[in-house]
Amino acid sequence: MFWHLFYYRLKILITNLPLIFWTMVFPILLGLLFMAAFSNLDQANLLNQSAIGIVSEEDTSEFETMLNSLQTDEGELFTVSHLSKQEATTQLTNDKIIGYYEFDKADIQLFINQNHIEQTVLSEFLSQYLQIQDKVTVLLNAGVNPEEIHAQLVANEDFITESKERSFSQSNFYFFALLGMTILNGFIWGLGNTNDQQANQSANGIRICLSPRNKFVVSFANLLASFVLFYLQSLVVLGVFHFIYRVDFGNNWGWIFLLIAIGSLNALSFGTLMGNFSSKISFDQKITIGTTLTMAMSFLAGMMGTESIKYWISQNLPLLGKINLVNLISEGFYQLYYYQSLQPFYHNLLWLAGFTVVFFLSNVYFERRVSYDHL
Missing domain, CATH: 3.40.190.10 (Periplasmic binding protein-like II)
Structure with a gap:
């Protein structure tokens, strides 16, 4: 039954073209604008x-x-x-x-x-x-x-x-931040899952609540289907940045793939938690709140030309940088590219994985307590 649910959820997600556009095509187009804006940035900062x-x-x-x-x-x-x-x-x-x-x-x-x-x-x-x-x-x-x-x-x-073998590239920094924002935008997929599972949000939610299937199995199948599709989608964005836009990510590809995997799961769990925590407001309002949070975290991570703010935070409010999900992901790419020692990356990855576990357990707690007066 689990794989049956997984297969059909995957088919539903693949046909959601607006969602795929905003979480895959839009970042690629934004990266193209970055290429036009930052093509001479490294030469200007010699x-x-x-x-x-x-x-x-x-x-x-x-x-x-x-x-x-x-x-x-x-x-x-x-x-x-x-x-x-x-x-x-x-x-x-x-x-x-x-x-x-x-x-x-x-x-x-x-x-x-x-x-x-x-x-x-x-x-x-x-x-x-x-x-x-x-x-x-x-x-x-x-x-x-x-x-x-x-x-x-x-x-x-x-x-x-x-x-001296690896030179500093400021344009790389912006692409790392953009990829961090792109991955966290996966929260929309998590929100979509909760919207289709909650009886007060959609007709699909009513049918799921009336069905004899275990709600946790349905939720996990939806999460796994979203993760597989969004992870592959994130790899496509990574491939475009690297092979077409010529962004150098270094040589630690195994760690890069793992970072994207944990970041994707983190984003999906974060979106699911938003949906479970705010189950009484509309889906569009949740999207607005999530997008606002993502853009704020991207701003503090230095993506909008605010690297000086990111540096100030790292020096004076390091904990704020550690709870910024976009910063954790983009900093992981930065550390894998520039640092000779991977110790800071391991520490950064533990923070990201820790948040993912907290989000997942919180979702289990909320979903076990869901009940409706009437359907």
Whole structure:
């Protein structure tokens, strides 16, 4: 009986052309607009030599030496000038420098007023420098020979050379966010399932409630049919982005397929939960609420040119980024492409899987409690 229900639900979903358009064709067309808008974005954001400041009353020659080691084919990446706190603040406000480091005893702080690739390099450099500084301190306290420590630091140059093999692409970032939004739009499929299962929403729901079939079996068959079709549809979008739009997703294709699978199941469960939780409002109102939530999450994930907001959230409100489903999915693509270590991706995937389990169990709870006064 289960496979009979699954087969016929699949046939019904395949014939729902408006739904397929908005969850597959529309993202592909939107990606085409992205291609037109961002075709020269990476060339426009190539690293040029930029001016930065250092605010310090102590010797910073060691820090500057490491900073000057950051170079492009044209030469040093940054020109450094020593400034007072007031001068640095004024020049940063007037965009004469892109940022400045302030040394206060053992603490080093970076001040920026924008979040472009140059500022990201400054932030990453400071993070790496502080990590190296901590390691050196620990090794010296442990009695390690300073010459051996120096040899280890020189060996880090190999890492710099290898990291150049994958260049930063800002257009990729927007496509990752677009794919995250596309996957979460699968909530519409989950809403459609609940609409066809609830007796106060549709005639199909009345027939299902009057039938002798187990309601959980019907619900699971609908969910599985939606998942299979939506997952394949998401792979089509991925294929168009990669093979036609030439978006590079890296080489971790196994993890990419798993991320899309969990993201698709998450979106379907999220939509089903919305339908179960708000069973007394109309289907169109649910679509409006779900679309509004999806667009808000896409905005906070940086898809609308709001990557600076995404960066601010990651620095100041990291939990907000962890409960943003679009951000979790798009960040997964970002981590698989740019990060050498997959540890952050595993952590991100656990959050996404955790939400999926919570949504699924919540749906089971709501559907077991459904009852009607009369049909």
